[in-house]
Amino acid sequence: MLRKTTFGLFASAAAALLLAGLVPAQMPPMESPKPFMQRKLVHAQKVLEAIALEDYRGIEHHAQQLSLLSQAATWNVINTPEYLMHSREFRRAAERMRDAAKQKNLDAAALAYMQMTLKCVECHKHVRKVKTARAPLPQRRLHVGGQ
Numbered sequence: 001m002l003r004k005t006t007f008g009l010f011a012s013a014a015a016a017l018l019l020a021g022l023v024p025a026q027m028p029p030m031e032s033p034k035p036f037m038q039r040k041l042v043h044a045q046k047v048l049e050a051i052a053l054e055d056y057r058g059i060e061h062h063a064q065q066l067s068l069l070s071q072a073a074t075w076n077v078i079n080t081p082e083y084l085m086h087s088r089e090f091r092r093a094a095e096r097m098r099d100a101a102k103q104k105n106l107d108a109a110a111l112a113y114m115q116m117t118l119k120c121v122e123c124h125k126h127v128r129k130v131k132t133a134r135a136p137l138p139q140r141r142l143h144v145g146g147q
């Protein structure tokens with residue numbers, strides 16, 4: 001009885017492995033940009049909440065996530081020197097925020113938050129400019145606002 005069950009388990013595991021080998025992997029090589037970009041907003045909102053509530057662990061966590069996002073390959077959808085500069089300054093502001101939380105310095109965390117937020121706006125302005133210049137069709141919609 002036990003033997004049969006064990007064999008059955010092995011057999012189905014083997015069948016599953018076989019199937020997995022036959023079905024080609026559909027995983028994209030990189031995370032798709034839209035949900036990735038939206039995660040910035042989620043962490044930025046959470047970090048503001050943590051700052052407002054003087055929750056240093058929350059600030060540290062979400063600031064670190066923002067810094068990590070800015071280092072992911074999916075972040076670099078545009079490859080202009082200005083985009084790289086905004087990315088770098090964004091990451092530095094996120095890291096200043098994280099370090100301020102470690103030192104339990106709420107004012108420094110709030111200041112770094114504002115500096116980071118300015119980078120959201122500045123980089124999106126740049127992205128719209130680049131995309132407008134590249135877009136051949138007038139009806140093309142931009143994700144960061146504008147027409």
Ligand code: HEC
Nearest residue numbers: 034037038040041044077086087090119120123127143144
């Ligand atoms: C260095 C550049 C850069 C910075 C800094 C930046 N973003 Fe973005 N963001 C982008 C790019 C590029 C896109 C994609 C634009 C597109 O596809 O048209 C984007 C798209 C988005 C989107 C739209 C996603 C969708 O639904 O399509 C949101 C929301 C967003 N960013 C939030 C933020 C927030 C919040 C911050 C700051 C905490 C931020 N971004 C900072 C470059 C940046």
